[in-house]
Amino acid sequence: LLQGKKKRLPPGIGYIKSSQIDIETVPELKVTIDDECITQTPLHCEVLPKALRLNIGDKLAEECQSTQISKESVKTANLPSDKELEQISLKHIPMFAYASEERFRELFTSLRDDAKINSIYVTLMVLSTMLATIGLFQGSTAVVIGAMLLAPLMTPIVSLAMGLLRGNIELLKNSVLKIGGGIVLALLASSLITQLFPFKMITDEMLARQSPSLL
Known part of the structure; x- marks a missing residue:
């Protein structure tokens, strides 16, 4: 992380390079290594x-020999101190970690891309529709469930939820168009695939889906 070009440490992260260090806490804390409680603070x-x-390996060994041992360094300017540190120590560790602004930005960008129709979405919709239609004619519940797992409708639904949460009109519009387009594509594909079957008998799987319930 710190090799090569100099990089600024993210906020809340410190860097200490030393051959030995003593850790003391108030109150004493347990020290866990490999999911086993070994000792407690103070720790040396x-x-x-x-x-x-x-x-x-030979190459890395040569690099280690040619590299001079650097002196100890301490970079803790980004760490909280004084009153801020006292306030943090009084807070409980949250059950769920909050996403950073950078991760949230990456998530929003990913959901925005997922809200657009692409060739992968069309291909998966056609394949899942084909699989579901075959499962209905064969009366196979496992095949129908497999088609549900293959259908890529979950990604635009998540994008739709994000659009509603943030009030993003563009994201809402793209998500609705993608979901609606997928439904229309599934209906057209299933109609065409049905015409290929020589028999038109009604199976138990078809009858079970004519009367859906909350369960």
Whole structure:
């Protein structure tokens, strides 16, 4: 993360480089390693030279030998301090982590792209419709459920929910068009596929879906 070009640390993250460090907390906290409670604070951590033998390859070994050992460095300007640190220590750890602004921006961009009709969406709609139609004629519940899983209608529905939440008219319009277009495409594809079947018998799967219920 910090190799190569110098990068500014994100807010709330500090960087300490040292061969040993002492950690003290008030109150004392448990120290968990590999999901096992090993000890508790205060904790002394130290890097022991030549304590492990690793096979890192000749190239990396040469780079390590040519690289000089840098001095200890501490970068904690981004960490909270004084009153801010005291307020944070009094707060409880939330059950659900809040997404950062950058992650939320990436999510919104992804949902905006998912709200647009593309070739993958059309292909999956046709294939899922074909699979569902065959499952209905064969009377196979498993095939029909498989077609439901293959249908790509969930992504525009999620985009529609985001559009309603944020009041984004463009996202709402694209999501509705994609859902409506998918439904029309499914109806047309199922009609064409039905014409290919030589028999027109009504199966139990068809009868079960003529009277839907909340269950």
